[in-house]
Amino acid sequence: MLRPQDTATRDRRSLTGLWRFRADAEGVGREERWFAAPLAGARDMPVPASYNDIVPGRDLHDHVGDVWYQTDVRVPRGWADQRVVLRFDAATHRATVWVGETEVMSHEGGYTPFEADVTAHVTPGETVRVTAVVDNRLSWESIPPGVVVETAHGPRQKYMHDFFNYAGLHRPVWLYSTPTTYVSDVTVVPGIEGEPTAERPTGTVTYDVVVEGEGSVRVRLLDADGAEVTAAQGPAGTLTVPDAHLWAPGDGYQYDLVVDVLGADGALLDTYTQKVGIRTVEVRGTDFLINGRPFYFRGFGMHEDHNTRGKGHDDAEMVHDFELLDWIGANSFRTSHYPYAEEVLDYADAHGIVVIDETAAVGMNAAVGAVIGMTVDQVFSPDTVSERTREVHAQAIRELFARDKNHPSVVLWSISNEPESHTPESEEYFRPLFELARELEQHRPIGFVNVMYSPADVDRLMKYSDVVMINRYYGWYSDSADLAAAEANLEAELRQWEEHGKPIIMTEYGADTVAGLHDLSGSMWSEEYQEELLDMYHRVFDRVEAMAGEHVWNFADFQTSRGIVRVDGNKKGAFTRDRRPKAAAHLLRRRWTGRS
């Protein structure tokens, strides 16, 4: 799905700002048609933001079920004869939207965009009411899964992942116009002819444009200075780029593919610009190659998580986080454990940061659930994570790939984090999803992230994966406080994975650490212990040749559900939640930049 753009033929109106908001604790709003009038008893709510931490108290923080958002928007006068589209960049976890009293769309899944053509329901120059009901409930048929337990004191949401179930309108909302004949999709696949490691090789850009309505397509490829490199006619083809300036880690060079739709008389009907980074990705043996050169992932599993705004997107926080990644010498991150805002991927593209892009399929694991506080006998069964869940999961994969397919920064997909992967049921569940992912994606490697409870001798899914991605907590959840034992066990396990003959990326390793807690005798939770543990992992990584990357868990401390294993959140960050460095941040910076 294309991102809205301002071009010579298109305009956007942002609906960010304060919306009217009301929690629907009784779940009566749909029946009472709250969309049909200005929301009664509403309070102000910022969009984008999670609603949970905006108001003090437990009610909203722990709310389970529907909340209502409403705003009024004046449709620009100039949009007469245009197609008018209403788009939500995300609504966590599902939403139904009305324009005036007309229901225009519903969407399942909290981290991908959805939109509707609302031309028939608006009049340019007039104001229209937009209402969205957003439901934060996780069930056996949602991604991620969860269970709502009805108690004498109200509903309680349980789930098998640790990050807090923030909800609401986390990303911008747009009203935008397109002409009635318009570009509805663009796919670009970059390539390199000959030796990719050459200084300025010949690049290729295979493109495919979908147009709704009658018109012919012309494309022009411009370099970063706006000079035309090449051009072609027709909705699909391959462009050749002599002396290509490649997109590469640390060099976010991009071309502009300007797509024009022309009428029979040559008039410009629509124009849309798609950025293109020319680079290749390939797995060869135990190497992960970008542009033919071995790439070693250095960085973090992250979260969209901040004080007050929760998972709400914010440019200032985003840029600051990227500046910290730069300061520490990270070259990559994983969008643990859900698709991040498109702004984040655009930024990664533009700055040459490499991304492992993950679906929201996290917490399909009874053993992890038991640690977090949700007990379940069998995760994969007709009554729990089932074929119905798989349908939702498949749709999440389709939507993620469709949204992010053109980003050069995305070099590897993760279709799930830490599912059980040692049971026949888990294999039966996942095999078709790997098949689907391969059908949708012919150019990037695909994988999933393996959990410590499914080591190499029992795992059944790694054979479907191009890369070995594993999360390990030797020295924390196992061999707690015993780094000597942890070192031996970690190395022994990596040697087993090495036998797969694939690149190994440690997608999580780390220790909870309370900033400011110091101890010289190896006390867990201290800043010294976090440093010692990371150091130990690095010693091991440097001995194992198949290692292709290290992503510390986590970039920053983050909010979790409440329970006896977390103290005001997960504290495995190299930075605190408000982005102050722990001692480990300096250790990582020394390792990753060579600077102190």
Ligand code: BDP
């Ligand atoms: C792993 C999960 C991650 C958790 C982490 C932890 O992938 O989401 O936050 O462990 O326990 O199981 O810190």
